[in-house]
Amino acid sequence: MRIDLNKLKRLAIITAIVVIPIICVNLINVSLTKNSQPVNQEASNPNPVANTSIKKTKPQENVSIGFFAEFRMERERVRSKQIELLREIANNQTNTQKVRDAAAMRLVQVADTVEKEMQAETLIRSKGYQDCAVIVKNDQATIVLPVRSLDEAHISEITGLTSLTTGLPKNRITIAPRENYR
Structure with missing residues (x-):
């Protein structure tokens, strides 16, 4: 077997x-999370967001956290399969160069999407x-938040932060409140 250096x-x-x-986004996320204070410290938190309709009771918070953790694990599992398949296509010498290049470009797009979603999630938190949870697909983004409702401000x-990180216009960003059900 001959290895082509190019x-x-x-x-x-x-x-x-x-x-x-x-890796970079994960490191940033870890450093921001390490230095942040818990959201439930309302008395000392000057952030008006913590004192609005996003307050939840303890049991509901645990249900909500479970949802987001499960969502991220499933998203990562699906992406891992997608990346593995794309790598196989890109590395398979029996495929045409055009097919391999398309797979390689799709790998870059997947990495870009992952980075945008992680950055947006970090900024929102x-x-x-x-x-x-931020889901970027094609030319739109959906944000799922553990709240009952949000005011216009x-x-x-949130749409401004997401627009900044994804490059999408605000009118292509949707916020989906997620009420917790037992």
Whole structure:
């Protein structure tokens, strides 16, 4: 078996493009989470978001956290399968160059989407929200928050942050409140 250095270099670059942003965003997320204070410290929290309609009772918070954790795990599982399939296509020498290049480009797009979602989630949580999930698909984004309702100021703030990180216009961003059910 002969190894083509150009193809090996290209594969290394694509892998770096996919992996490095994910690692960086995770490191930023860990450092922000480590330095943040819990949302339930209402008395000392000057953030108006913590004192609005996003307050939840303890049992509901646990249900909500479970939902977001499960959602992230499932999203990661699906993405891992997708990335694995795309890598197989990109590395399969029996595929045409056009197909391999398309798979490589899709890998880069997946990495970009992961980075945008993680950045948006981190920024939204930094504003005092207990948790959230951001789903970026094609030219729109959906944000799921553990709240019953939001006022216009909070909607504008969240869509602005998401627009900033995703590059999408505010009118392509939807916020979906998630009420907790037992």
